[in-house]
Amino acid sequence: MHTPTGTTQGEEMTTQITLVGNLTDDPEIHYFDSGKAKASFSIASNRTWKDETGEKQEVTSYFKIEAWQYLGEDVARVLSKGVRVVVQGRMEQRTWNDKATNEKRNTFVVTADSIGLGLISVESFQRR
Secondary structure (H helix, E strand, O other): OEOOEEEEEOOEEEEEEEEEEEEOOOOEEEEOOOOOEEEEEEEEEEEEEEOOOOOEEEEEEEEEEEEEHHHHHHHHHHOOOOOEEEEEEEEEEEEEEOOOOOOEEEEEEEEEEEEEEOHHHOOOOOOO
16 A cells, blocks of 8 residues: 655755555646646555454545646546545655644645556557
């Protein structure tokens, strides 16, 4: 499902992660005034196992993904809900203060460095 590893880049620590899962919805693309593109989407990753009684158990985890610039544009053009992907990127924590409650909130987002298709969900492929 995922393999986090910490790497040091200068003074900064990043968490590299690889995720396999299916898109939960079509990607959304946003263009900034600078011209940069950002595609956002979520994937669901299932883990199954048998418990001590031999009964099948399953848990689903959901991950927010962002893909920037050319990768983001490719994601928006090629991927759609239900497609299986392999995402490699950096796990980042984002924090903010909730305006209504003034409580500190956080979320985790994976900024993708590369995204590959999981061929189990592909019916056809055309090379460009």
